[in-house]
Amino acid sequence: MNANATSKGVGSKLKVIVVIVAVIILLGAAKYFHIQDLLRSALDWVGRLGPWGPLIFIAIYILACVLFLPGSILTLGGGVLFGVIKGSIIVSISATLGATCAFLVGRYLARDWVAKKIQTNEKFQAIDEAVAREGWKIVGLTRLSPVFPFNLLNYAYGLTRVSVRAYFFASWIGMMPGTIMYVYIGSLAGEVAKLGSEGRTRTSAEWALYIVGLIATIAVTIFITRIARGALRRKI
Secondary structure, eight states: OOHHHHHHHHHHHHHHHHHHHHHHHHHHHHHHTTHHHHHHHHHHHHHTSGGGHHHHHHHHHHHHHHTTOOOHHHHHHHHHHHOHHHHHHHHHHHHHHHHHHHHHHHHHHHHHHHHHHHTTOHHHHHHHHHHHHHHHHHHHHHHHOTTSOHHHHHHHHHTSOOOHHHHHHHHHHHHHHHHHHHHHHHHHHOSGGGTTOTTOOOOHHHHHHHHHHHHHHHHHHHHHHHHHHHHHHHHO
C-alpha cells in the first residue's frame, strides 16, 4: 500500500470519527441547553416575521435535521404558525429538504469509508446492492414507521447506494401522513408555549398512524431480508 492510499484511508477514518464526535456533542448540548426551549423561542420569532416567516422556518428546520435537533417541536410549531393546510405544505418542504441535506452530508463524509469496509464482505455487498435497486421502497416504509429515528435515518441512508432522487421522493411521500397529523395536532395547541407539554392524550389518528407504523416496521424487515437474500443468491 502506497503513502497516498494510506493517507486517504486515514482521512476517511478521521471523517467518521469527526461525525461520531459531532453527534455526541450535539446530543449532549441539546440536553444541556434545553433545546426545546430554544426552538420554541425560534418559533415565536418566526411568527413575528410576516412574509419572511415560512422561509426562515424552512431554514431552521433544515438546520435542525443536519444538527440532530428534535424536529417534532418544529412540526407541531408549523401547525401553530401557519395552520393545517399551509403548515403541512411548509413542514413537508422543510422536512424533505432537511432530510436530503443530512443524507448528502452522510454520503459525502462517510460513504467511501463504509464502501471500503464492505467490499470484501459478500453479504454486506448484497444488502447494499439490494438497497441501491429497491431503495425507494425501503425508504418509504421506514418513513412510515416511528420505530426508525428520523435524524439517524437521514445519515444512515447516505451510507447506502440509494439514489438521491429515490431517497428524496420516497422520504417526501412516506413522511406526508405523519407530517399532516402532527401539524394538525400543533394547530390545536393554539400557541407555541403549549408545544411539547405533558399530559396530552393521544388522538385516534395518532393511534392509527402508530398501527400503520408497526405494520410498516414488520414489512420493511421482511422486505429487506427478502431482497438481500435474493441479491446474495445472484451474487453467489
